[in-house]
Amino acid sequence: MVQYLAARLDASFAALSDATRRGVLEELGRADASITALAEQFQMTLTGMRKHVGVLERAGLVTTRKVGRVRTCRLGPRRLAEEAAWLERYRRRWDARFEALDEVVAELTRQEGSDAREDRG
Amino acid sequence: MRARIEGEPGSVANRTTVERTSDCEVVVTRTVDAPARLVFEAFTRAELLRRWWVPRSMGMTLLSCEVDARVGGRYRLVFDHGGAEPAAFFGTYVEVEPYARLAWTNEEGGEGGPVTTVTFEEQGGRTLVVVRERHPSKEALDAAGTGAAEAMVETFEQLDELLAVELVDGHR
Numbered sequence A: 001m002v003q004y005l006a007a008r009l010d011a012s013f014a015a016l017s018d019a020t021r022r023g024v025l026e027e028l029g030r031a032d033a034s035i036t037a038l039a040e041q042f043q044m045t046l047t048g049m050r051k052h053v054g055v056l057e058r059a060g061l062v063t064t065r066k067v068g069r070v071r072t073c074r075l076g077p078r079r080l081a082e083e084a085a086w087l088e089r090y091r092r093r094w095d096a097r098f099e100a101l102d103e104v105v106a107e108l109t110r111q112e113g114s115d116a117r118e119d120r121g
Numbered sequence B: 001m002r003a004r005i006e007g008e009p010g011s012v013a014n015r016t017t018v019e020r021t022s023d024c025e026v027v028v029t030r031t032v033d034a035p036a037r038l039v040f041e042a043f044t045r046a047e048l049l050r051r052w053w054v055p056r057s058m059g060m061t062l063l064s065c066e067v068d069a070r071v072g073g074r075y076r077l078v079f080d081h082g083g084a085e086p087a088a089f090f091g092t093y094v095e096v097e098p099y100a101r102l103a104w105t106n107e108e109g110g111e112g113g114p115v116t117t118v119t120f121e122e123q124g125g126r127t128l129v130v131v132r133e134r135h136p137s138k139e140a141l142d143a144a145g146t147g148a149a150e151a152m153v154e155t156f157e158q159l160d161e162l163l164a165v166e167l168v169d170g171h172r
Helices: A002-016 A019-030 A035-041 A046-058 A079-120 B036-044 B046-052 B138-144 B149-171
Strands: A062-067 A070-075 B003-005 B017-020 B025-032 B061-067 B074-080 B087-097 B101-105 B115-123 B126-134
Touching: A002 A019, A002 A046, A019 A035, A019 A046, A019 A062, A019 A070, A035 A046, A035 A070, A046 A062, A079 B017, A079 B025, A079 B036, A079 B046, B025 B138, B036 B046, B036 B101, B036 B115, B036 B126, B046 B061
Parallel strands: none
Antiparallel strands: A062 A070, B003 B017, B017 B025, B025 B126, B061 B074, B074 B087, B087 B101, B101 B115, B115 B126
């Protein structure tokens, strides 16, 4: 799953670029809701709300389930946030390591420079 | 499509990138401003390796560092991580190609542990370092990235807070 993170992040940022969709996420953070209820709350047509939910669903931020004639929406798993945190943590660890490595090789480079000057002198 | 995270764009310093190339493998890349020969030495000489492998920010202290960077040679790093017992990391070098390539096993978790491969590519006096960590399973790699469980929770909390603020701001 994780290898799709980059594409999913793009999809997520696109999904989050809309105020209504952020509102829907916030709402679903409180409780699951049907598309009809969301459409009423955000004063828009069912078709309009279906589109927004579709975008959120494709980004993995929301999942939906149809029971009878009612489609219920809920927040998607927290995977995305977890994946991003995992990678960033890994990166930071190596970044700190490489910064320390920079200092060591800079010192080696200086030593070589002064050794070379001594050799010539 | 691959997971990839880069350092600050536009920063002058060389950037460390991390890419999860498969369920079992993670690849770290970084350019170092020095010839491959020197970078390779920093990886393979114990007195140099011990100066950078565990930077202070990791919250661990290196107690000892033994390195025998020959094929079949072993390494052993012992850390004080604040726990009751020090932690040891050890394994065997399986590939050693001077100034170009290194590979070692990580055996502290038993047999069949991850294998780390590092390549050094010199380009105009600078060296592109590519570190590949190949783990036996997705679960093993997932666990490897986390470090201390508390730190992971903290990261999630920070991220949750950030996302919460974003959502609230966006809705206003």
